[in-house]
Amino acid sequence: MILIKDSTVVDGTGKPGERADILIKDDRISAIGKLGSQKTATVIEGRGLISVPGFIDVNTDSDHYLSLFTDRGQHDFLLQGVTTIFGGHCGSSLAPLLRGSLQSIRKWGDTGAVNVDWQLMDEFLATLDRLKIGVNFGTLVGHSTIRRALLGEDARDLTARDMEAFESLLKQALDHGGFGLSTGLAYNHSRHTPYLEIKALTDVVASRRGVYTTHLRSEAEHLLESVQETISIAKESKLPTIISHFRAIKGSEAQFEESVELIEAAAAEGVPIWFDAYPFDYSMLPVYMMLPDSIRVGSLEHMLAALSTSHGEGIVYESLPRLRVADLVIARAPGFDYLVGKTIGHFAESNELNLKQALLKLMKLTRLRAVLFYKNINFDITSKALLSERALVASNSPSLVEGRNVIENERAKNTFSRFLEIAAAQKKTIEWSVKKLTAVPAGVFNIPHRGLLKEGAIADIALLSSPVASSSRAYTGATHVLVGGKQVVADGAFADVYNGKILRRT
Numbered sequence: 015m016i017l018i019k020d021s022t023v024v025d026g027t028g029k030p031g032e033r034a035d036i037l038i039k040d041d042r043i044s045a046i047g048k049l050g051s052q053k054t055a056t057v058i059e060g061r062g063l064i065s066v067p068g069f070i071d072v073n074t075d076s077d078h079y080l081s082l083f084t085d086r087g088q089h090d091f092l093l094q095g096v097t098t099i100f101g102g103h104c105g106s107s108l109a110p111l112l113r114g115s116l117q118s119i120r121k122w123g124d125t126g127a128v129n130v131d132w133q134l135m136d137e138f139l140a141t142l143d144r145l146k147i148g149v150n151f152g153t154l155v156g157h158s159t160i161r162r163a164l165l166g167e168d169a170r171d172l173t174a175r176d177m178e179a180f181e182s183l184l185k186q187a188l189d190h191g192g193f194g195l196s197t198g199l200a201y202n203h204s205r206h207t208p209y210l211e212i213k214a215l216t217d218v219v220a221s222r223r224g225v226y227t228t229h230l231r232s233e234a235e236h237l238l239e240s241v242q243e244t245i246s247i248a249k250e251s252k253l254p255t256i257i258s259h260f261r262a263i264k265g266s267e268a269q270f271e272e273s274v275e276l277i278e279a280a281a282a283e284g285v286p287i288w289f290d291a292y293p294f295d296y297s298m299l300p301v302y303m304m305l306p307d308s309i310r311v312g313s314l315e316h317m318l319a320a321l322s323t324s325h326g327e328g329i330v331y332e333s334l335p336r337l338r339v340a341d342l343v344i345a346r347a348p349g350f351d352y353l354v355g356k357t358i359g360h361f362a363e364s365n366e367l368n369l370k371q372a373l374l375k376l377m378k379l380t381r382l383r384a385v386l387f388y389k390n391i392n393f394d395i396t397s398k399a400l401l402s403e404r405a406l407v408a409s410n411s412p413s414l415v416e417g418r419n420v421i422e423n424e425r426a427k428n429t430f431s432r433f434l435e436i437a438a439a440q441k442k443t444i445e446w447s448v449k450k451l452t453a454v455p456a457g458v459f460n461i462p463h464r465g466l467l468k469e470g471a472i473a474d475i476a477l478l479s480s481p482v483a484s485s486s487r488a489y490t491g492a493t494h495v496l497v498g499g500k501q502v503v504a505d506g507a508f509a510d511v512y513n514g515k516i517l518r519r520t
């Protein structure tokens with residue numbers, strides 16, 4: 015038994031916090047109140063701390079970057095008080111894999127690092143059960159993952175027979191525990207996906223009470239259209255629908271603000287539409303996404319071949335946007351680790367190239383597998399959107415072991431703390447913020463017994479230091495964290511305890 019003594023309990027419902035003790039037996043909360051001393055219990059001194067339900071990060075990249083395998087503790091999340099994460103976003107999940115390969119995540123992860131001993135969703139989830147990770151994890155089913163399982167590199171329309179096969183694979187993956195469907199409509203293998211295909215597939219998900227998440231076809235130039243398309247899907251399918259990593263891309267701020275209004279208006283009419291967002295000004299961008307449409311077709315090898323002709327190179331050179339040096343940092347450069355953390359400007363200078371030439375050289379050197387940090391987000395407008403009732407908070411990042419060949423990703427470490435600061439500065443109560451990070455996402459994803467502190471709930475609990483309203487650095491992360499009744503963070507440090515549950519849709 016564990017007794018959390020005398021903390022302020024903010025339970026996730028939104029009601030005002032109250033000082034109380036929390037008693038935990040096995041994996042559940044057995045009592046909340048003035049409990050006196052409990053002889054057999056391990057005591058966590060909670061005075062001056064706030065107890066909250068463990069935060070739920072609805073959109074992470076820990077599967078895409080394979081960090082579930084390389085950083086089982088997922089400590090970046092735990093140290094912020096996040097106890098549940100979701101993956102399988104942007105059209106790519108680690109299952110089902112009919113061809114036994116991880117093609118659809120090659121743009122992010124080093125797929126050689128993992129022994130793929132699964133094909134179907136249930137086999138994948140069983141592999142994770144055996145692995146034992148630090149946080150609770152659930153996954154969506156990736157649209158591109160299934161499409162590629164069926165069609166390989168072919169990006170054609172589906173035939174009626176393909177569609178039948180697609181639907182039965184999707185149903186199976188959902189019945190094995192997948193939480194819903196994700197699409198990555200900006201990526202090569204999915205950007206020509208017709209509306210009717212998405213509609214048919216979301217109807218399948220709706221029949222099983224899942225969710226639908228989407229990386230929009232366009233996040234900038236055609237943002238409004240893309241948002242309208244997504245609202246239509248949500249309206250027609252009545253499926254909880256989440257626009258992934260929604261952000262005000264510089265230059266498209268007006269469309270973004272109008273989109274938020276559209277989403278709020280649709281929600282007011284009962285359309286179950288949401289978006290997830292993070293309070294940072296950069297995105298991570300696989301370098302090949304900067305190629306023009308005419309070259310950005312098919313596999314990496316195919317694009318690389320096109321890039322290797324002088325004609326193709328000319329087309330790419332002409333199409334590259336005029337770049338601001340500070341805006342691009344090399345986050346990942348397989349085979350060229352010494353470049354990680356450098357700006358394109360630095361790389362250009364040391365190679366005596368102009369910026370466009372330098373980018374082209376990076377593309378070729380890394381065979382299009384480099385990933386860039388791109389400061390292309392309007393921070394103020396995106397942060398404001400995070401306070402919308404339709405916003406969920408998500409890092410869209412992997413937890414990473416220090417020293418890996420990816421530069422430090424502040425999003426995985428600080429998204430939730432920063433959100434709490436921003437909300438407090440805008441006079442939102444801690445109760446309002448905590449509900450948004452816990453009970454609300456638990457409701458959208460239909461996860462039972464989590465997201466609230468109450469008797470009988472699973473003991474996923476974070477203890478935060480008390481906030482000083484309007485101080486810009488009030489939250490530094492979680493002091494103590496429990497996952498499933500076990501203490502996994504003590505005094506701000508990961509305790510090397512792996513008690514996360516692999517979640518399945520119920």
Ligand SMILES: [Zn+2]
Pocket residue numbers: 103104198229258259
């Ligand atoms: Zn995405």
